Amino acid sequence: MSQLNSDHPRVAIVTGGSRGIGRQAASRLAAAGFAVVIGYAGNRDLAEAAVKEVTAAGGRAVAAQADVADEQAVAALFGTAESAYGGVDVVVHTAGRMSLSPIADLDLAELDALHRTNIRGTFVVAQQAARKVRPGGAIITFSTSQVGLATPNYGAYNASKGAVEAITLVLARELRGRDVTVNAVAPGPTATDLFLDGKDEETIARLAGLPPLERLGTPEDIAEVVAFLASPAGHWINGQVIRANGGII
Incomplete structure (x- = not known):
């Protein structure tokens, strides 16, 4: 795997890169020397703020809008990476949707919307990544530890993320x-x-107490896992689901 340098940086696409874990992952990869394409669904202001955060720290970034379930939009997102920076080395697919409800009560229209984003979206991004990522690169999808925890109200969400794991492996x-x-x-x-x-605060406190480390995870925690998998140090890790949860399961 080639070393990073300012003239020919490795290039990462981060979907869902305008907020939360995706935004932190984009910043972390930029700090490691990647040129970053920040994919976003609709909020351009947030995406541009994420770009400014990267460039203010001396990194390279551009924003590109894409509905991850739209194959033409995703192809254009990859085209942006190729035209701006010359190719794609890492794809981090954090974009997703969450709906919580007992299975008996869930509106099936919401189920369809959830699966369009989480399953079709992952498949479409993975399809482009499989075609475009250069040798030495990495594709990183996002599931949830809830797949193993099987907490009530997570039925539809877990079903979609179980599909993500299947696609990944x-x-x-x-x-x-x-x-x-x-x-x-x-x-x-x-x-x-x-x-x-x-x-509410009680629910948050209860969830923070689940890991043996007795706190919630942070976007920074997860971004470090992403950076490792995207780096030469993590290149021997392949075909795995990394449960980044502080030891809950």
Whole structure:
């Protein structure tokens, strides 16, 4: 795997890169020397703020809008990386949707929307990544530790993330001979806006007490896992689901 340098940086696409774990992952990869394409769904202001955060620290970044479930939009996202920086070495797919409800009560329209983003979106991004990522690169998807915890109200969400894990492990084997790794990161409770929204202090405290480390994860914690998997040091890790949850399971 080639070393990073200012003239020919390695290039990372981060979907969902305008906020939360994705934004922190983009910043962390930029700090490691990657040129970063920050993919976002709709909030351009947040995406541009993420770009400014990277460039203010001396890194390289551009923002590109894409619905991850739209194959033409995702192809254009990869095209942005190629035209701006010459190619793609790492893809970090953090974009996702969460809906919590008992299975008996969930509106099936919400189920369809959830699976369009989480399953189709992952498949579409993985498909482009499989075609475009250069040798020595990495593809990193996002699951959830809830797949193992099986907490009530997570049925639809867990079903979508179980599919993400299946796609990830199959793709790792399909890329035999390409020198490209494929792994999923599965965070536990992590203090992002998406996670904290709608939860009272008692619920947050209970969730923070689940790991033996007795705190919520942070976006920085997860970004360090991403940076490791994207680095030469993590290149022997392949076809795995990394439960980044402080030891819950």
